[in-house]
Amino acid sequence: MTADVTVxxxxxxxxxxxxxxxxxxxxxxxxxxxLEEEVALANIALDLLGQARVLLSLVGDEDELAYLREERAxxxxxxxEQPNGDFxxxxxxxxxxxxxxHLLYAELAAGHGPFAPxxxxxxxxxxxxxxxxxxxxxxxxxxxxxxxxxxxRACEALWRFTGxxxxxxxxxxxxxxxxxxxxxxxxxxVLRRATLTVPEGPRSGAWAAGAGRQGLHTEPFGPMLxxxxxxxxxxxxxxx
Amino acid sequence: xxxxTALEAELLKVAGAVPDPELPVLTLQELGVVRAVHVRGTDxxxxxxxxxxxxxxxxxxxxxxxxxALHEHGVRxxxxxxxxxxxxxxxxxxxxxxxxxxEFGIAPPRVxxxxxxxxxxxxxxxxxxxxxxxxxxxxxxxxxxxADTELLSRFSSTxxxxxxxxLVCREPFDHFKEL
Numbered sequence: 001m002t003a004d005v006t007v008x009x010x011x012x013x014x015x016x017x018x019x020x021x022x023x024x025x026x027x028x029x030x031x032x033x034x035l036e037e038e039v040a041l042a043n044i045a046l047d048l049l050g051q052a053r054v055l056l057s058l059v060g061d062e063d064e065l066a067y068l069r070e071e072r073a074x075x076x077x078x079x080x081e082q083p084n085g086d087f088x089x090x091x092x093x094x095x096x097x098x099x100x101x102h103l104l105y106a107e108l109a110a111g112h113g114p115f116a117p118x119x120x121x122x123x124x125x126x127x128x129x130x131x132x133x134x135x136x137x138x139x140x141x142x143x144x145x146x147x148x149x150x151x152x153r154a155c156e157a158l159w160r161f162t163g164x165x166x167x168x169x170x171x172x173x174x175x176x177x178x179x180x181x182x183x184x185x186x187x188x189x190v191l192r193r194a195t196l197t198v199p200e201g202p203r204s205g206a207w208a209a210g211a212g213r214q215g216l217h218t219e220p221f222g223p224m225l226x227x228x229x230x231x232x233x234x235x236x237x238x239x240x
Numbered sequence: 241x242x243x244x245t246a247l248e249a250e251l252l253k254v255a256g257a258v259p260d261p262e263l264p265v266l267t268l269q270e271l272g273v274v275r276a277v278h279v280r281g282t283d284x285x286x287x288x289x290x291x292x293x294x295x296x297x298x299x300x301x302x303x304x305x306x307x308x309a310l311h312e313h314g315v316r317x318x319x320x321x322x323x324x325x326x327x328x329x330x331x332x333x334x335x336x337x338x339x340x341x342x343e344f345g346i347a348p349p350r351v352x353x354x355x356x357x358x359x360x361x362x363x364x365x366x367x368x369x370x371x372x373x374x375x376x377x378x379x380x381x382x383x384x385x386x387a388d389t390e391l392l393s394r395f396s397s398t399x400x401x402x403x404x405x406x407l408v409c410r411e412p413f414d415h416f417k418e419l
Binding site (some may be wrong): 001031036037040042043045046047048049050053054116117118120121122124125129131132135 | 291292293295296297323324325327328329354392393394395397398399405417419
């Protein structure tokens with residue numbers, strides 16, 4: 001494959017991560033536990049949407065890519081397509097993903113590849129996302145009994161989606177495998193300070209999920225895409 | 241690096257004088273987002289604009305306003321190009337911009353010592369935290385000047401601001417957070 005094609009594959013992988021998580025976070029609008037949190041989640045979603053627009057534009061027309069691709073053509077991690085669940089689930093997903101994204105973008109920003117300009121910009125925004133997830137993990141985990149129990153359940157439930165983050169991504173000038181140790185240290189440190197235990201189940205392998213990068217997705221992804229794409233598909237070219 | 245011509249410097253001033261669409265007390269020059277103006281042939285100009293945040297929705301409005309201002313100044317063809325490097329930082333806001341923000345009721349960003357996440361405590365958890373804050377790190381209330389303020393939410397009405405409250409005058413206020 002030519003260099004351009006592999007760069008496109010990597011841009012789709014990172015762009016789809018940002019787009020899909022942005023849409024999931026947007027689903028909280030009108031439903032978040034408090035107004036401040038609604039605004040916070042919408043702001044994080046907006047940052048991610050901005051990243052997605054830059055990345056997908058490297059590949060082609062951003063609207064066509066977002067609204068007209070079928071499920072199998074999306075290259076995002078299965079982690080980011082998981083439903084919001086309760087607030088603790090959303091925070092666990094944020095903690096796992098933003099820690100990964102922060103490490104990845106820091107590496108990309110330090111290089112000279114095609115993603116360095118975006119990564120250099122976005123790594124500073126993602127630092128705030130990571131901090132937001134960390135503070136909430138501490139507050140819920142080290143908070144009331146209900147908060148503790150829900151946060152523990154959420155961290156456990158999403159653990160099996162975390163191995164996929166460290167599989168190689170074609171066209172990316174960073175091997176995600178190299179980020180794994182720092183990710184485990186960072187997430188482990190937050191969980192311990194939140195009086196939670198690091199889950200023990202498998203993170204990859206036959207019994208764990210993880211083939212989003214190959215276009216294989218979990219059941220909740222289809223309905224999410226249907227909702228995300230229906231307006232554009234029903235009214236092609238509409239504008240307001 | 242090519243030294244800008246007198247015409248380019250003049251047009252940069254025109255583009256820089258455009259007010260920010262979300263914080264109209266600031267000009268784009270004071271916000272530090274207009275990077276350069278290049279004259280391309282006769283009557284054609286390219287403007288380099290950098291977004292504050294990657295997803296900042298104001299960029300499109302800024303581009304249109306810059307185009308309008310330059311058209312009114314007699315330039316026929318204006319292209320606004322979005323540049324990401326070097327990444328915008330709150331250190332790019334001028335001193336005048338900081339003063340105007342404070343007057344407008346928004347605590348200006350602190351000058352960053354180094355890159356990296358800014359640590360701010362969210363509130364009480366069961367485990368007490370002992371965060372020491374030195375004088376330069378304090379965020380002062382733009383209304384009464386007190387440094388006794390607390391964080392309500394690290395994201396506010398726009399991505400670039402955090403919501404805080406003054407514990408002396410009790411007024412909530414926005415803080416342009418460091419990036």
